[in-house]
Structures are given as C-alpha cells and as structure tokens.
Amino acid sequence: MKNIFKKELARVFSDKKMIFSLFVLPAVLMFGIYGLMGMLMDNMVSDIEEHVGSVYVQNAPEGFEELAAQSGYDKLANVTYLEADASAEKIAELKDGILNGGVDLLVTFDAQFMEKAAAYQNAGDPIPSVTMAYNSSLNYSNAARSTFNGMMLGALETGLLQSRFGNLDLLTVFNTETEVIVNEDKANGEFLAMMLPYLIVMLLFAGSMGLVVDAIAGEKERGTMANMLLSPIKRSSIVFGKLFGLSVLSVMSSLVYAVSMILAMPMMMDGMGEMGGAVSFSPLQIVELLGIIVSLVLFNVSALCLISVFAKNAKEANAYVMPLYMAVIVLGMLTMFNTGGAAPATTSYAIPIYGSSLAIQALVNNELTLVQFGLSAGVNVVLMLVIVFAISKVFNNEKVMLNA
Numbered sequence: 001m002k003n004i005f006k007k008e009l010a011r012v013f014s015d016k017k018m019i020f021s022l023f024v025l026p027a028v029l030m031f032g033i034y035g036l037m038g039m040l041m042d043n044m045v046s047d048i049e050e051h052v053g054s055v056y057v058q059n060a061p062e063g064f065e066e067l068a069a070q071s072g073y074d075k076l077a078n079v080t081y082l083e084a085d086a087s088a089e090k091i092a093e094l095k096d097g098i099l100n101g102g103v104d105l106l107v108t109f110d111a112q113f114m115e116k117a118a119a120y121q122n123a124g125d126p127i128p129s130v131t132m133a134y135n136s137s138l139n140y141s142n143a144a145r146s147t148f149n150g151m152m153l154g155a156l157e158t159g160l161l162q163s164r165f166g167n168l169d170l171l172t173v174f175n176t177e178t179e180v181i182v183n184e185d186k187a188n189g190e191f192l193a194m195m196l197p198y199l200i201v202m203l204l205f206a207g208s209m210g211l212v213v214d215a216i217a218g219e220k221e222r223g224t225m226a227n228m229l230l231s232p233i234k235r236s237s238i239v240f241g242k243l244f245g246l247s248v249l250s251v252m253s254s255l256v257y258a259v260s261m262i263l264a265m266p267m268m269m270d271g272m273g274e275m276g277g278a279v280s281f282s283p284l285q286i287v288e289l290l291g292i293i294v295s296l297v298l299f300n301v302s303a304l305c306l307i308s309v310f311a312k313n314a315k316e317a318n319a320y321v322m323p324l325y326m327a328v329i330v331l332g333m334l335t336m337f338n339t340g341g342a343a344p345a346t347t348s349y350a351i352p353i354y355g356s357s358l359a360i361q362a363l364v365n366n367e368l369t370l371v372q373f374g375l376s377a378g379v380n381v382v383l384m385l386v387i388v389f390a391i392s393k394v395f396n397n398e399k400v401m402l403n404a
Contacts, residue, residue, distance in 0.1 A: 302383070
C-alpha cells in the first residue's frame with residue numbers, strides 16, 4: 001500500500017502538467033475569477049456614475065431650466081428641450097433611440113402644466129401629468145430615470161405644493177420611523193453566500209475528476225492496472241494505496257483552492273462596494289471550511305473511483321462521470337435560491353453535495369452550527385467509507401478489472 005501510494009504521488013509530481021493543473025491553476029482561477037468579478041463590478045458602478053445621460057424634455061414648464069441649473073442636474077445630463085408641437089416622427093425617432101441605447105430618457109409634460117397645477121381646487125379638476133419613456137433593460141436609462149425623479153420631479157412637486165399650501169407641515173399627518181433588525185454578518189455575506197457554495201462544489205469536483213479518471217481508467221487502458229493485479233500484491237493494498245494517494249493529492253489541491261479563495265475574496269468584495277459588505281472568517285470558521293472541503297473531496301474521490309473502475313478506458317470513464325458532474329452542478333446551484341425565508345431543515349445537511357453547499361452558505365452567513373457541520377462533513381466521510389468497501393469488492397472481479 002505504501003508503494004502504491006508513493007507511485008501515485010510520483011506520477012503527479014514528476015509531471016509538470018499535472019503539477020500546474022492541480023496546484024497552480026486553482027490559485028490562478030481563484031484570483032482570476034474573484035479579481036475579474038471585482039474589477040467588472042467596480043467598472044460597471046463607476047461607468048454608470050460617470051455617464052452623462054442623454055435626456056429630452058418636451059414642453060418643459062416655466063422655470064424648469066432654472067431649476068435644473070440650481071439643482072445641478074444640467075451637469076449630470078445633456079438635456080435637450082423640445083417644443084410641445086414636436087413632430088410624431090421626431091418622438092418616434094427618440095423612442096427608437098431609447099430602445100437602442102442612444103437616448104436615455106424622454107420626459108413629456110402636459111400642455112399648460114403649471115397652469116393646471118395652480119388651478120386645481122376641487123376633486124375632478126384636471127391634474128397635469130408627466131410621462132417618462134425609458135428602457136428598463138439598460139443601466140444608463142434606469143439611472144437617468146432615477147436621477148430625474150429624485151432631482152427634478154421631486155423638487156418641482158415640492159415647489160408646487162409650497163405655492164398651493166404655504167406650510168407643507170399641514171400635509172404631514174404622522175411621522176414614520178423604521179427600526180432595522182438585521183444580522184449584519186448575514187447581510188454582508190448575502191451575495192457571497194449565494195455564489196460561493198456553487199463555485200466551491202463545482203471546482204472541487206472538476207479538480208478531482210481528471211486526476212482520478214487517469215489513475216483508474218487510464219491505467220486500465222494503458223495496461224499498468226493489469227500488471228499490478230497480476231503481481232503478488234493484495235488487492236486491498238492496491239485499493240487503499242490508490243485511494244489514499246488520490247485523496248492526499250486532491251486534498252492538497254483543494255487546500256490551494258481554499259487558501260486562494262480566502263486571499264482573493266477581498267478583491268471581489270472591494271469591487272462590489274456597498275453591495276459586497278465586509279466578510280471575514282474567524283479561525284474556527286476557517287477550520288470548519290477546510291473540514292467541509294476535505295470531507296467533500298474524499299467523497300468525490302471515492303465516487304469517481306467507483307465509476308472509473310467500471311470503464312474500459314478514460315474516454316468511457318469521462319462519459320460515465322458526466323451525469324454525476326451535472327448532478328453536482330445542480331445540487332450546488334440549489335443553494336443560490338435559498339438565501340431567504342425559513343432556514344433549511346437540519347436533515348438537509350445530510351444530503352450529499354447539497355448538504356456541503358448548505359454548510360458553506362451557513363458558514364458565510366455566520367449561522368453554521370456544530371450539528372450542521374457534523375452532519376455535512378460526517379455524511380461525506382461515511383459515504384466515502386461505504387464506497388471504498390464497494391471498490392474493494394469490485395477490484396476482486398477479474399472481468400471488470402481486466403476489461404474481459
């Protein structure tokens with residue numbers, strides 16, 4: 001078993017490509033993915049803030065341009081004023097521009113807007129309207145509408161109410177105060193708790209897949225497995241030596257993932273600004289995260305080994321593994337839609353893959369209990385032992401192992 005274990009390590013550490021894929025690529029991926037996400041989010045927010053909107057205002061009421069200058073709105077948007085009798089072709093052209101992104105906002109005031117507002121006395125009197133045409137699918141257009149609402153229409157409405165009632169306090173019937181009750185740790189990690197479990201579960205499985213398939217099905221295809229089986233070595237020594245070696249290599253690779261993730265996470269959170277919050281892990285949480293990752297890797301390695309022993313070559317093994325890979329992706333994604341409402345049942349943490357995803361999500365939200373941690377990690381270890389027992393039985397089947 002010791003010799004088989006050393007052989008598996010030597011096979012990897014003597015191959016520069018394997019070293020790169022197992023120990024260098026995970027770090028590059030973590031820093032690359034998180035750094036890119038942070039940079040893209042930061043660029044998106046900065047781009048929207050710096051963008052000067054293209055806004056058209058039709059039939060602007062008296063004093064509107066002065067209000068735009070006083071509020072500073074004319075510095076945030078290029079405002080073009082249209083007359084009330086602007087042609088239908090011109091309006092249609094502007095709406096096409098909104099649809100295509102060339103124009104951000106078209107605001108149309110009713111004719112005699114100020115006169116109608118000032119003349120209102122009784123219920124049933126005409127109330128003037130403001131129509132805003134914008135594209136809800138474009139960030140620039142959404143931002144232009146929001147800015148116009150806040151800076152222009154709000155100020156215009158306040159001025160009209162002031163002229164109508166004089167003392168605006170008369171409009172206040174009662175004050176409303178809010179008391180925010182929130183778990184700060186959970187609020188800060190909300191976005192991360194949605195994405196992180198899926199990324200970890202998927203990347204850990206993908207990292208183990210190539211290594212295990214080559215070590216089992218690849219050796220069967222190359223004939224080296226048959227040589228070992230025909231040599232005076234106990235089958236159990238081959239099984240445990242390979243599983244131990246593959247597990248150590250996969251755990252080492254997963255530790256690279258975990259450390260890189262913890263170090264690269266601030267890059268993404270900084271780029272997200274207020275949405276990202278401030279997430280930090282305590283020493284206990286880091287140990288729990290490593291425990292979940294290591295147990296999950298052990299389960300992945302054993303499951304992949306069991307599938308690979310039934311394949312005649314690496315290509316066939318990859319075909320067998322692919323449905324399991326799809327299931328892992330789906331189970332990892334389920335936690336993305338579990339960020340609110342009632343907490344999952346404790347028994348959910350005992351579901352393979354899904355339970356590990358839930359545990360990682362609860363850990364990021366600072367809600368993981370020892371029972372939940374024990375269930376998610378313990379189930380992985382127990383299933384690994386059961387699968388190892390099954391693999392040892394299959395290794396004694398000459399027809400399967402020798403591709404007879």
